[in-house]
Amino acid sequence: xxxxxxxxxxMSVQEAETVTLSCTYDTSESDYYxxxxxxxxxxxxILVIRQEAxxxxxxxxxxxxxxxxxxxxxxxxxxxxxxxxxxxxxxCAYIRGGTSYxxxxxxxxxxxxVHP
Amino acid sequence: EAEVAQSPRYKITEKSQAVAFWCDxxxxxxxxxxxxxxxxxxxxxxxxxxxxxxxxxxxxxxxxFSAERLKGVDSTLKIQPAELGDSAMYLCASSLAGGFYEQxxxxxxxxxxx
Numbered sequence: 370x371x372x373x374x375x376x377x378x379x380m381s382v383q384e385a386e387t388v389t390l391s392c393t394y395d396t397s398e399s400d401y402y403x404x405x406x407x408x409x410x411x412x413x414x415i416l417v418i419r420q421e422a423x424x425x426x427x428x429x430x431x432x433x434x435x436x437x438x439x440x441x442x443x444x445x446x447x448x449x450x451x452x453x454x455x456x457x458x459x460x461c462a463y464i465r466g467g468t469s470y471x472x473x474x475x476x477x478x479x480x481x482x483v484h485p
Numbered sequence: 486e487a488e489v490a491q492s493p494r495y496k497i498t499e500k501s502q503a504v505a506f507w508c509d510x511x512x513x514x515x516x517x518x519x520x521x522x523x524x525x526x527x528x529x530x531x532x533x534x535x536x537x538x539x540x541x542x543x544x545x546x547x548x549x550f551s552a553e554r555l556k557g558v559d560s561t562l563k564i565q566p567a568e569l570g571d572s573a574m575y576l577c578a579s580s581l582a583g584g585f586y587e588q589x590x591x592x593x594x595x596x597x598x599x
Contacts, residue, residue: 469516
């Protein structure tokens, strides 16, 4: 079974600084997708960024980028120029590719606090 | 912007009572998911629908939980009877199709069982 591990229960960063959230996963599949989701307090979860396992290039979305190390099964999220609105719980998630019925498996989450 | 709607947002119920949650996905989304999220943890899939058919309910406690999506649009998740351990956030999500398509989440229903 696939597992996703986030070893940092909490992280904090100063506004305008950079922070990296860690995630490791375990799978025997070669075709899969990885995601970072953001869940702000009392608001719905939204997708931050997605990475296809077959792509070597790391995904970027504005201030958000990932460091995808396929051999190490590591998928970290870097937030640059942190803003107060980035404060949230962040979840790393995995889904098997090649099927419409794959199950999204989430990590335990990392609470990010942004200090002004 | 289209959103996934859920109601109620909060529900307090006594142990052994029945409770139901409703979800209206984004129009045109064929796939609908129900997740349970215990405080401080990541969501866990309870059931996945493709149109009106269940494609994965392996983690649904079928002795007390049921889910339906009769016309392939909105969906209802029911718990009967509720137990103390069912206290959690119940999230609904939808996507254009299953697999790697982006899942759009609703605001969730916070259930407290007393």
